[in-house]
Amino acid sequence: MPSTAIHGKAEIQRPVSNTLIGLSVLAALFLNGLPWGGIWLMLRPDFVAVVLLYWCMHKPWRVGIGLSWGVGILADVADASLFGQHALAYAVLAFGGVVLSHRLRMFDLRQQTTQVSGIFALTYAVYALVHWQLNGSVVWPYFLGCLTSTLLWTPLSIMFLAMRQKRVDRE
Amino acid sequence: MIDNTQSFRFFNRGPSPAVRLVFFAALSLLLLFIDARYRYLESTRSALSVLISPVQRLAAWPGALWQHAGDFFITQSRQRSLIKENDDLQRQHQGDAAQLLQLQSMQLENRQLRNLVALPIRSEFTTQLAEIVYAERDVFRRRVLVNKGADTRVLIGQVVMDDTGIVGQITRVYPWLSEVTLITEKDHAVPVQVLRNGLRTIVFGAGDTSQLSLRYMPVNADIQNDDILATSGIDGIYPPGIPVARVIKIERDAAYPFARVTCLPIAGVDKHRHLLILSDLPKPPERPVEKSTATDIDKRAKTRRKN
Numbered sequence: 001m002p003s004t005a006i007h008g009k010a011e012i013q014r015p016v017s018n019t020l021i022g023l024s025v026l027a028a029l030f031l032n033g034l035p036w037g038g039i040w041l042m043l044r045p046d047f048v049a050v051v052l053l054y055w056c057m058h059k060p061w062r063v064g065i066g067l068s069w070g071v072g073i074l075a076d077v078a079d080a081s082l083f084g085q086h087a088l089a090y091a092v093l094a095f096g097g098v099v100l101s102h103r104l105r106m107f108d109l110r111q112q113t114t115q116v117s118g119i120f121a122l123t124y125a126v127y128a129l130v131h132w133q134l135n136g137s138v139v140w141p142y143f144l145g146c147l148t149s150t151l152l153w154t155p156l157s158i159m160f161l162a163m164r165q166k167r168v169d170r171e
Numbered sequence: 172m173i174d175n176t177q178s179f180r181f182f183n184r185g186p187s188p189a190v191r192l193v194f195f196a197a198l199s200l201l202l203l204f205i206d207a208r209y210r211y212l213e214s215t216r217s218a219l220s221v222l223i224s225p226v227q228r229l230a231a232w233p234g235a236l237w238q239h240a241g242d243f244f245i246t247q248s249r250q251r252s253l254i255k256e257n258d259d260l261q262r263q264h265q266g267d268a269a270q271l272l273q274l275q276s277m278q279l280e281n282r283q284l285r286n287l288v289a290l291p292i293r294s295e296f297t298t299q300l301a302e303i304v305y306a307e308r309d310v311f312r313r314r315v316l317v318n319k320g321a322d323t324r325v326l327i328g329q330v331v332m333d334d335t336g337i338v339g340q341i342t343r344v345y346p347w348l349s350e351v352t353l354i355t356e357k358d359h360a361v362p363v364q365v366l367r368n369g370l371r372t373i374v375f376g377a378g379d380t381s382q383l384s385l386r387y388m389p390v391n392a393d394i395q396n397d398d399i400l401a402t403s404g405i406d407g408i409y410p411p412g413i414p415v416a417r418v419i420k421i422e423r424d425a426a427y428p429f430a431r432v433t434c435l436p437i438a439g440v441d442k443h444r445h446l447l448i449l450s451d452l453p454k455p456p457e458r459p460v461e462k463s464t465a466t467d468i469d470k471r472a473k474t475r476r477k478n
Binding site for chain 2: 029033084092
């Protein structure tokens, strides 16, 4: 998809409602909470991270570092990890998204994916680093989730774009 | 309409992203430090867990539904295997019943003997059944959450077992849930005895795999394959005599001071859906206080602050 297409559509897109943002984050928490196990757990993309990065990139003034941090705290409670572990990782993720938001919105999806993979790698590295500092061990297959999260970026972007587009059509 | 305001970047929008990142990163690190070191935040955690628990409960549904569907199809398609399973259970039940009768008479005899030598009677514990809500979703940990929490007076440190052996220990209690750390969690220790000869040792979780290991066994220790390790009950946390693990591999290398012993848990640590939480275990007598030194006083001050 050429970059002008994305950019051109942005003009006729309706402003995203807070409900959509909230619901998408809740849905991501739900997907993360499904009973994944074994190898599927390793391969599970971090839905919350992908959704947060999407909103940080497209609506940097609405979803920023603070909100991502808050969602991270909720994720910490849900995952029974230490307070601040997800929060720190998501704050870094949101920072990446907000700072690169202008550049990323100019790119097409393929270029976006390469940039986004870097942000995800950083997020996963922060999480693993905290765990390594506290428990002294790193589980390497954990980083597989970083790959699948990157792969999820394209379908998720297309889905959100379609959702926002549909709402214009209805009017 | 709100979107158009994005371009007016010269309006004051509060601190820059970098400042925000530093602020929130510092806050996270502070929380991490407090949580890892002092565990002050448990009440905050249970308050927030009330917020997130609807989502969690919803997320646990598909798994339960899947299982119900599986059960349904088993009853439909595999009646023969069900009949066989039923027969097996019946046979096992008969065997168990005979052993149970023996056990009762032995308990009676044991009580009499203990009375004779005036030893305190090992008191029995009560159990409550709990169901696993979901298994560990953190790649780094071996934990499960069960559906009994503070509302049914589950306490931190209580032992969790299934019908065959020790599964783990309660490490965190929420209003309606509690978290069980499995014995296979890295560095989780259980004091055990070898059933064959009464050798005392400690079994540690290995973390990555569902295995356990004995770390400090001398090379010449009397331990064999297929030895059963049962809880020794010396720590006062685990009740004595419950099977924990079976030895599957022993590597004796003269170059190392210790033998490398690998064990498998006897209980279905990663398998079952229903677990038993033991409560009302007898408390061991307090450890005698040693002569207090400067560090001891310091330590005690710390624990007092914790309480």
